[in-house]
Amino acid sequence: MGHSQAQKAETRERLIGEAAAQIRKDGLESVSVAGLMSSAGLTHGGFYRHFGSRSALIAEALRRALSDGEAKAKASVAAAPTGLRASVRSYLSRTHRDSPQTGCAIAALVSDVGRADPAARAVMTERIEAFIGGTARQLGREDDRAAIVAVSAMVGALALSRVLTDPKRSDQVLRTVRDYLIETLGEEA
């Protein structure tokens, strides 16, 4: 078995990435040391060559999950730079709803992190502020009141759409909030 320094860094990356995806899909508690290592094709003992403890991994993976989601949002906006309209359309899409592993970690984990320790809340707070700030910039406003409303509605609608058992009703919630935001805020922008 090879294990150069480069390979170590690569393994660490793989572990964090895998844990981040799993966290968004099944929550912070779903990640186990043995499970993570085995899904990376390794045995559990080696875990502690990369992380001091399970909770250190979780902290790192939460950070990754949040910044991945943000990076993806930025990329999608860069690809279709129509400002708010494009962001809202992509955020409140069925694709986003159905792919929590790769989507916005704020919506995927709000209520979990809302009751987590201050360190985890601080990590997500940064990303919420970045989301609000980005939206405010797209709106071209001085104050961020409209952005706060838009972000609350987007996060709420996406999270709710993942609970609703009727797919049509779930679609409708996404569509309704999407149309409302584009119409109401788009005009004033």
Added chain:
Amino acid sequence: MGHSQAQKAETRERLIGEAAAQIRKDGLESVSVAGLMSSAGLTHGGFYRHFGSRSALIAEALRRALSDGEAKAKASVAAAPTGLRASVRSYLSRTHRDSPQTGCAIAALVSDVGRADPAARAVMTERIEAFIGGTARQLGREDDRAAIVAVSAMVGALALSRVLTDPKRSDQVLRTVRDYLIETLGEEA
């Protein structure tokens, strides 16, 4: 030790109530059989005289958590029947944010239930629809599009406010969404 039929029903009630509060405070996974029984002053063995399994208890407690939150919302509206204004004010209050154990279980558990099994999602779906329906009624509209937006924004804002580490900023998010909803929807109602 006494254990009449009335006492059994009382014990069961106490267990569900305690589990429901704990679920809203610390999530679905936080409830353990031994912990619940001991916090009710009992030993763990007796648990199975009341519930077939831990997951049966969780299902029951989730249902309770959701209907408690709804009952409370109805009561607060009944006490100050000013319609939407009163509901929004109470929902987006600091008190509500700081008391998840007794507050809206939708906001406390959206992202958890969003990745739970269909049975749990169905239970919460009912309550989301009731929340939307109630809001639509307060708005006096035929269609519920405005209610969907309002509910999304309320749930999103409350959940986000519990993550934000700066209390002032958290207050501001609640206040901003509250004022927005009262102004925008209040006028048209």
Added chain:
DNA sequence: TGTACATCAGTGAACGCGCGTTCACTGATGTAC
């Protein structure tokens, strides 16, 4: 009304299991000469 008996809420020990963590070991890596 009084007695005998079945029921069953609650007790507490025990179970198997998966968890996070530790540790002695391995062998390829990468450095010192």
Added chain:
DNA sequence: TGTACATCAGTGAACGCGCGTTCACTGATGTAC
């Protein structure tokens, strides 16, 4: 460039622990006579 050696990523067995669940037991409840 070639050899000797320290490092350390990854292995796999072992640990203590808390979990959900089972079970033989207890004694008050409540019913049958």
